[in-house]
Amino acid sequence: AQRVTQPEKLLSVFKGAPVELKCNYSYSGSPELFWYVQYSRQRLQLLLRHISRESIKGFTADLNKGETSFHLKKPFAQEEDSAMYYCALSGPNTGNQFYFGTGTSLTVIP
Amino acid sequence: DAGVTQSPTHLIKTRGQHVTLRCSPISGHKSVSWYQQVLGQGPQFIFQYYEKEERGRGNFPDRFSARQFPNYSSELNVNALLLGDSALYLCASSGETVVTDTQYFGPGTRLTVL
Numbered sequence A: 001a002q003r004v005t006q007p008e009k010l011l012s013v014f015k016g017a018p019v020e021l022k023c024n025y026s027y028s029g030s031p032e033l034f035w036y037v038q039y040s041r042q043r044l045q046l047l048l049r050h051i052s053r054e055s056i057k058g059f060t061a062d063l064n065k066g067e068t069s070f071h072l073k074k075p076f077a078q079e080e081d082s083a084m085y086y087c088a089l090s091g092p093n094t095g096n097q098f099y100f101g102t103g104t105s106l107t108v109i110p
Numbered sequence B: 001d002a003g004v005t006q007s008p009t010h011l012i013k014t015r016g017q018h019v020t021l022r023c024s025p026i027s028g029h030k031s032v033s034w035y036q037q038v039l040g041q042g043p044q045f046i047f048q049y050y051e052k053e054e055r056g057r058g059n060f061p062d063r064f065s066a067r068q069f070p071n072y073s074s075e076l077n078v079n080a081l082l083l084g085d086s087a088l089y090l091c092a093s094s095g096e097t098v099v100t101d102t103q104y105f106g107p108g109t110r111l112t113v114l
Helices: none
Strands: A003-005 A010-014 A019-021 A024-026 A032-038 A045-049 A072-074 A083-090 A104-109 B005-007 B010-013 B019-024 B031-037 B044-050 B053-057 B064-068 B074-078 B087-094 B109-113
Touching: A003 A083, A010 A019, A019 A104, B005 B087, B010 B019, B019 B031, B019 B087, B019 B109, B031 B074, B044 B064, B044 B074, B074 B087
Parallel strands: A010 A104, B010 B109
Antiparallel strands: A003 A024, A019 A072, A032 A045, A032 A083, A083 A104, B005 B019, B019 B074, B031 B044, B031 B087, B044 B053, B064 B074, B087 B109
């Protein structure tokens, strides 16, 4: 069964420190993986997707099929990065479904 | 474009009643998906509609149904409401299917079942 696991519900880092939000998945085949973000009082929005392999707002995520992980990383956290982050998965074997993890709330301490 | 719009914003119902939630996608988007988000959890996929046809269904009971209209707007219907149906219901639109395309989310409808 498809599943997305985000082991940390809460994560706090100091401004300027590196940040890593963990995401592990289970999927038979080649998944499509995404990170969505929700800033305070804003809508859920796409941050990045592995297929485009681009860096958004300094964040990157690498798909590691061996470890079935898609961790989100940023070398220097900024206060405006404080938000709720959701890892998500889809793919041809999901029956056109879309799976979100439970989310990680990131707080960047000034 | 105002983005994805949803109505109503908030709704209070009692157990056993039914509810209809509405969603208007971004202009030009043909796909609408519905999600249920219970407090403290990530959004759970309910349905995807593309070109007025159901293309994906999550693990929800038959009390949940949806449809998409010729203008690509969509309704989510929930019958025989239970207390556990209390949640934020999110609608998302995309140009194509959810499998690969970016989804644009609405602000949600907060449903409270008493």
